Amino acid sequence: MALRCRRYMRPWPVLVGLAVWMQVQGAHADSARSAAPSADRLAQVDAIRTTDHAGFVEKLAELHGDVGSLTKSEKRYLRYLDGWEANYEGRYPEAATAFQEVMGESDDDPVGVRASAMLMNNLTGRGKYAEAYAMTTRAADTLDVVTDPQARFILLANLSQMLAYAGQPEQALKYADMMLSATPAGQSPCPGMAQKVVALEGSRQLTASSPELMATIDACTADRQPIFANAASLILVDRLLSEHKLIEALATVRRLTPAIQASKYFPHLIDLASARARIYEQMGNASEARRAALEVVAMNHVGDVNEALRFAYRVLYSIEKAQGHDASALDYYEHYVVQDQGYLRDANVRNAAYEAANQHFRAEKLETEGLSKENRILRLQQALDAKAVETSRLYIVVMFLVLLSIVFWMVRIKRSQLRFKWLSSCDGLTGIFNHQHFMSESVRALQVLEKRSGDGCLVFLDLDHFKQVNDTHGHALGDAVLKHAVAICKGQLRRADLLGRLGGEEFGMLLVDTPRLQGSVVAERIRLALTASPLVMDGLVISVSASIGLASTDSAGYDLQRLCRASDAALYQAKHMGRNRVVIDGDGDDGARSSQLPLHTMSL
The missing domain is CATH 1.25.40.10 (Tetratricopeptide repeat domain)
Known part of the structure; x- marks a missing residue:
């Protein structure tokens, strides 16, 4: 997502x-x-x-x-x-x-x-x-x-x-x-x-x-x-x-x-x-x-x-x-x-505190206004005779039930709309963008970057030997590995970045306002985090590694198809060179640069 x-x-x-x-x-x-x-x-x-x-x-x-x-x-x-x-x-x-x-x-x-x-x-x-x-x-x-x-x-x-x-x-x-x-x-x-x-x-x-x-x-x-x-x-x-x-x-x-x-x-x-x-x-x-x-x-x-x-x-x-x-x-x-x-x-705590305070204040204000309105209604009711009071109360009850019914159905319709919207744009297993929505959002993000000449990096990540995990331990554990990998990737990305599942064990990331050098750092950090965080489930320890290909707008431009081809080629090169590495399109004699560095030598 x-x-x-x-x-x-x-x-x-x-x-x-x-x-x-x-x-x-x-x-x-x-x-x-x-x-x-x-x-x-x-x-x-x-x-x-x-x-x-x-x-x-x-x-x-x-x-x-x-x-x-x-x-x-x-x-x-x-x-x-x-x-x-x-x-x-x-x-x-x-x-x-x-x-x-x-x-x-x-x-x-x-x-x-x-x-x-x-x-x-x-x-x-x-x-x-x-x-x-x-x-x-x-x-x-x-x-x-x-x-x-x-x-x-x-x-x-x-x-x-x-x-x-x-x-x-x-x-x-x-x-x-x-x-x-x-x-x-x-x-x-x-x-x-x-x-x-x-x-x-x-x-x-x-x-x-x-x-x-x-x-x-x-x-x-x-x-x-x-x-x-x-x-x-x-x-x-x-x-x-x-x-x-x-x-x-x-x-x-x-x-x-x-x-x-x-x-x-x-x-x-x-x-x-x-x-x-x-x-x-x-x-x-x-x-x-x-x-x-x-x-x-x-x-x-x-x-x-x-x-x-x-x-x-x-x-x-x-x-x-x-x-x-x-x-x-x-x-x-x-x-x-x-x-x-x-x-x-x-920064997140500050933003959350502001939103919570703002919402709480609005709720208090609405509650105060509601109490004031109720007091006016009560004073009016006291001025009426018994029959008028009874009629008014009955009318209020009917209106309240009608309004409650309307609100109830509106809430249900809205929740259904939100659910359908989520299902159409997100992957049902991992909760991140699906392939189609990731591509459409990436196109929009790249257009914005191109207008202001910003930098961006498209990263393709493929989990190494994932088929062996499915064949050996079953699809339930394979699904857990996918969710585990997504959680690690989210932890290394900013909220402005895009993350989507392209299919199977392959994922795509668009790093917004990120030059190539910084993008390589993020990609290497994700690779290291995956390697350093095996999945422990039901007494099993499943090691996770990934091959990563990266393409940058400064070499491949802002066209998504061209970036995809370049990133896919870099990913293929990473797998060809032995997996568990980052390859950057556009660097080196072979058109891509491989990075597989220990933590203490990772470039910032």
């Missing part, structure tokens, strides 16, 4: 940075209306949080020394600032307690809204996605009733950020545009511009020369907003890397280094080192790439899972493998696999 999911945004340190810093600059609304000196001091301290963080910490300590002169509302404001600083320093449980205390008094004034927004980000940073997205859905529902300019601006900012993090770039971009339009008078447009850049990056609409990106860097630099400027600049580095503009990327990293080191903001520090490692690796400077990658590893703690660590271990593995250090290469590869799987698992 097609492993599909919504395109998720790379959970950059940049995005986490926006989560911490995406708060309104300037005075709290109550402070702006107050003439008290202490209120003015709080507003002044609040205003320098992102422009002069060291000064902010110093002023915050002075306010605590004079806490006895503060009013109740000012102490609440100070408590919010304490929570903000705790969140910045990574003391997340302490920060969450502070925000909850602020919200406990009121959550609909500007300070309460800010505390609510920061708590969303705090929960996200701690991996409590269900709570975070429950707050997000409730906040989105209250958007229309929020009239305070500062509070509305904050709410839009955090809705955009949270939806971007949940893999909803279109909605994130919508709220980012609303946020930019709602920027309060006299306030810098930098935060709104930065959030829009993050949303555009999540929807893959940015390039290194995008006007929005360059304008954001210029505006935030001019407004002395280093965190936002650094965040946008790190996105620029990533775009330059993806476009193979290594010299420009390295120059940007060197320009950014003093500013990021001065900010001491951990997510940006680790992302900067990761970018440096990837740049030097692509430039062929192994020593500098190793140094930067080791710097990333050193900055993290045991158990951390993030994209920077994933890149660092991949770079270290590639260097050690190229230098023939097999033992250390295997160790780095194992760390890379942990990071890769953890990263994908975290």
Whole structure:
């Protein structure tokens, strides 16, 4: 079947940075209306949080020394600032307690809204996605009733950020545009511009020369907003890397280094080192790439899972493998696999938490509306005489039964339609696409790739000696082997890739947005996973291996028939060369390259 999911945004340190810093600059609304000196001091301290963080910490300590002169509302404001600083320093449980205390008094004034927004980000940073997205859905529902300019601006900012993090770039971009339009008078447009850049990056609409990106860097630099400027600049580095503009990327990293080191903001520090490692690796400077990658590893703690660590271990593995250090290469590869799987698992959990929170909120709203409607009906019934009440109740019962019957038959019809649709497109044994549907979906996917000049790989996989398994152990065990092989293949593919059964023990895979080298890595990984995972059933251990042929669009074009011929020829070559190997069409003297490498030497 097609492993599909919504395109998720790379959970950059940049995005986490926006989560911490995406708060309104300037005075709290109550402070702006107050003439008290202490209120003015709080507003002044609040205003320098992102422009002069060291000064902010110093002023915050002075306010605590004079806490006895503060009013109740000012102490609440100070408590919010304490929570903000705790969140910045990574003391997340302490920060969450502070925000909850602020919200406990009121959550609909500007300070309460800010505390609510920061708590969303705090929960996200701690991996409590269900709570975070429950707050997000409730906040989105209250958007229309929020009239305070500062509070509305904050709410839009955090809705955009949270939806971007949940893999909803279109909605994130919508709220980012609303946020930019709602920027309060006299306030810098930098935060709104930065959030829009993050949303555009999540929807893959940015390039290194995008006007929005360059304008954001210029505006935030001019407004002395280093965190936002650094965040946008790190996105620029990533775009330059993806476009193979290594010299420009390295120059940007060197320009950014003093500013990021001065900010001491951990997510940006680790992302900067990761970018440096990837740049030097692509430039062929192994020593500098190793140094930067080791710097990333050193900055993290045991158990951390993030994209920077994933890149660092991949770079270290590639260097050690190229230098023939097999033992250390295997160790780095194992760390890379942990990071890769953890990263994908975290992204899936975020998306699932958002969907669950959204559905739960809708169900609650429908239930509330239903209760309200029932109350109105009851009040009306009480105004009627006994006969009218009896007639009305009878009518309601009849209508309910009719509606229930209609709903029941509609559900049955819909389930039958879905069942027929599934049977027509999927293989009854394995649950993946059947031959016809796999081919039709592949044609559509290749047409999309051709329009945007994307890369793709068609992989044909044939289980070795499968007929012997059927003849020796029976068809029931053979069916179990097929299901076992499909489960292993699914575990190595992304949701955007296509997987189908072409017939018997032969399977097809279309790897979308995958160049030939990466496709060979995926194919080899599948081969190794099959070899390393025998089927154990009824006391029997059935070893599984596969011959794999791969064809890429860069050599065979986007025509499916031509790709099929090339992949089939490569598969035939793999079987001819002894099975249990990967052969890539279009490489080598014989038109195909064979790959049968142990795990610790597999190319990334």
